Amino acid sequence: MTACWIAIALKATLWAVLMSAASLVVPAQHPQVRRRFALLGMWGLWVLPWLPLPWQGLATASIAVATDSTSQSGWWWPFLTAVWALGSLILLLRVVRDVTGILKLVRQAEKSTLNPGGAVEVRFTAAIEGPCMTGWLRPCVLLPLAAASWPEGTLRATLRHECQHARQVDGLHRFCAALVRACFWWNPAMHALCGIYEAESEVCCDEEAATACSRREYGEMLLAHATQMPMPAFAMSFARRSGLRVRIQRLIATRRDSRWMLSARWLTALALIISAAVLMASIRVMPTEITQGNSLKSEAQLRLNADPFPGTP
16 A cells, blocks of 8 residues: 555656646746646546556566565555545545635625626625625626726726636636646655646736736736635635736746747647656556566467477477
């Protein structure tokens, strides 16, 4: 069992590192592509690292782990595995508590007559300082009570931003990111991958909202409504202070790369994704007894299939 946990940790870490690198290599003027690469990394963690290699001609790398290696090397491997499992259980229970809390907050919020279009509902609540969006089956935009007196342009840009979150199904993706962080709470590569997705999602929504006004005016709106108050779990905030400086910089002045640099970036990102898929499928971990048994079995099969009387007509 400990060897199985070690294998999962190794493969998942390699996958997260390569997909994070692929997302960051993509040019900054393509936040949607960066976001999709990060999403592929997050959702792929549940499937791709454990898929068998689809190409029979490519050799696989087997890491042999003796079944009694943990008892010989000491007690720390089973102990670390137990700590990992216990921490994940605690954080998963916290995710359940957060989901219950956000559902309760949405139910207690006051319904609004605002209709931003689509299946998005708008509600007012005194429990938040800034606008946010939550949910994916029934997405809901939560506005503070002060939003009723906001100028029309500010309210329109805010609703564009939050409705873009709903169109991107960010409520579901945030839930996936919370599960990844809970299951791999000790792994900085997982937190980095989820952070890339969250940052690029905000940039994508900023690009959509900035179509309702000039980019400079929209940046001033973000600064005016910046809040440091903790937002509810799984709620996409309109202008949270953390990361706001980078968002405004990318909104106003995104550095443009030369043509050859763009080509190099795209090729590197593609090579990283292919390498990640091949590496995840080609690495497998098995007990030493199984590898030795497989080698003996294959040798016996070869001897049985061999011609005992070579050269006889």
